[in-house]
Amino acid sequence: MYKSLADAIRDAEASGRTLSATALALESKDQGRTVDDIRSALRRALEVMRSAVERGLEGDLRSASGLVGGDAALVAKSSAGPMSNTLFSDVLARALAVQEVNAAMGVIVAAPTAGGAGVLPAVLTGLARNRKIGDEAVIDALATAGLIGAVVAERASLSGAEGGCQAETGAAAGMAAGAATEMLGGTPSQVGHAVALTMQGLLGLVCDPLGGLVELPCVFRNATGAALALAGIEMALAGITFAIPVDEVIDVMGEIGRNMDVRYRETAGGGLAATPTGRRLAKERLVQIRTAPR
């Protein structure tokens, strides 16, 4: 796959194709699989994503520790907020839903990781429903998301243990923003700006889950990550160009991750995990996990 989004955007523009078509063609060549075969794998991913959204919205799931669960349904049913019953609140609810399924050891699609798995399905399926976009276009968008994630994997990292949350929900938000920008008719160059505009807002984000569990704040980080992706899409489609090239934004995310203290890289040694309440809750809940009947 491409190691630079600039290269992918240049190839797409030169051939008059979308980034998804460009990425699918290269993937087909790289992996010796037909484009149809790759798209059917993405179709399965989309089905699993939709099932996870629906499962989470039922509202009855609880995580192993009992720290998270049921909040997706709260947002979905609420009419109290300024954004209630809009695309925005729907996307938030979907992101929470998938992460609640994940925390309960349910089946999800890691995209790019399990810890950030709520963002992409939330943004893409939420927008597809809102704009009545068919599955084929959503599958194309998943290919674009895969391209963006592959570039982040090559240039930076997708692991919270290596790069903090910016490498997980940060990368997921960049992928979702770029993919949705293409799905809504943006040019390849606008896709690049959407990624940059979204990821710049998540640079430096630490990975600080209570007890090291992919629960709190991960479930909520997916919702706020999805919200920032919507912001990035909105700005890019309005025609905003971000002055720092997207590859350099990704590079600096990697650099920040490498310099990040180990306490902030999924070790539960810092951030929210190390607050007095964070420590107390983690201790109580881990005891609960250890003593619970399996």
Added chain:
Amino acid sequence: MVSLLDIIGPVMVGPSSSHTAGACRIGLLVRGLVGGTPEKARIELHGSFARTGEGHGTDKALAGGLLGFRPDDERLRDALDIMEREGLDYQFEKTTLADDSHPNTCRLTVERAGQTTTVIGSSLGAGRIRLSEIDGYPVELTGHLPTIVLVAADQPGSVARIAGILAEKRVNLATMRLTRKERGGDAFMVIECDEPPGDIAREAIDDLDWVKWVRTLDKVGG
């Protein structure tokens, strides 16, 4: 080479692609190295695997992988119970491996049918993994493609002979790496293939008298 489908995937049981799905894949590859479910396993967890593995189900995922469950198999949730029911002796402990080890690393010492193998494996994020050491040999094994691993006496022409057998059986090679501990010592070969090499190719390699053992591993990623 990163594949698009590594990024949009795997479809997996949560909660962590590195600590759950990646751990499961390490277990699956190690299972392949001993040719089936190990009867005994000593599983040492390093770094973030040691610190946060429990809450991520890393223990369940590694055990599940050794049992042959794939990352999207919902039985992973119950892998420790299944392990106990089947009378398997898997012990987990925390350890500290070399300073330059990836944060998510484990060392597995497994036993099956009289064969013992010690493997160091890391989960690199997004479900991608790498085995970096097998029985003291430095290796690079990702499980991304069907793979043949073998130990052979270090002698001229061995690589060509094996490549010849695979060509004859119409198996296309993707990569081939040979490592050894010292000059003249045994060589460890990792051969990634575009398609599963099949029993016939494996048996033909096994028949070479300078090949000490050979295993074929199914791909576990992508």
